[in-house]
Amino acid sequence: MLAILGGKPTREESIPYGKQYIDEDDIRAVNEVLRSPYLTTGPKVEEFENKLCELTGAKYAVAISNGTAALHAACYAAGITAGDEVITTPITFAASANCVLYCGGKPVFADIDPDTWNIDPEEIEKKITDKTKAVIAVDFTGQAVQLDEIKGICKKHNLILIEDAAHSLGTKYKGVHVGGIADLTTFSFHPVKTITCGEGGAILTNNEEFYKKMQLFRSHGITRDPFLLTRNPFKGYNEQVELGYNYRMTDFQAALGISQLKKLEVFSKRRAEIVNRYNEVFSRIPQLVIQKEIPESETVRHLYIIRIKSDSLKVGRDEIYKALNAENIGLQVHYIPVYYHPYYQALGYKRGICPVAEALYEEILTIPLYYSLTDEDVRSVIEAVTKVINYYRK
């Protein structure tokens, strides 16, 4: 591709904005399961669940087919049904709101904090009605939400707190791993996330009743538990007692997850190095704004976002995006406000309900951040951003 600003692009080969890292140990772990009697949910799934509990301190974990299914299961466990309202952030992947629709409920969007870009606890409180049943708070880019404040609000209004921690595996809030803090915490192990199972997810909780409901939900609502059966004529006899789904994780996905989890610390350390380098440089560029961190969050960063100050530049985000892309830097925009999607517009959601989120959306760009990004890659990202911003500054 030709650089829009003329001359050679900053890089010959393009860098993606995110990428998984798979080593020989991962491949061996998956191979071993493929030679074993169990392919789908078996001993490796249980082992993965135990590892997630060990890491986070949560009492129970249910591994599931993906992060979206995890959110669906969490909403189901929380008892979301027709007519219920659930408050969430507009700056998230659509799945954080879709899971409410799956249960017949209504997503209600509360605006974000202008500096941390996470859901603003005060805005949550403003959106509570007598129909509100739960809050889905998203640890955007990996930074923990203000859990104490949000938990306080949930307690006061008798709401269930679901933490969408798809971005924040490994993150600590006040020294405690996310996973055992909210009523239900969901993770995703999609390849672009900090660790991967190919596809995969999990829900963590300290509540035994939620745990049992979600185990049934993951596998058709069918049970062999003698306490739940109406009769028990032979070994293997089973009955369907709830309306569940087939959301099972396979044992080879779980084996990959276990192997990846061993690398979480090295992954996190490298991500932090890159984030520090970006912060150093970008905080000194007057045309850019970087994400503010709350001191309570010890963040394992999943995404790195730069915000442009539109009024200091001759062009908008889309032009900056195109110019950087032409320098062979892979980018994304996380996220378009959920209610801007045509599906949500057709449901009747109007633009203007979360002005802080809407203003953010116009000015953000996600730049490359992943474990195997080299120092040289980081230098070219910085060089390209600096070049494009200098070219277009007023």
Ligand SMILES: *Cc1c(COP(=O)(O)O)cnc(C)c1O
């Ligand atoms: C990735 C993601 C999900 C969905 O996870 P999948 O495993 O892709 O289904 C949900 N919420 C957020 C915030 C995500 O980033």
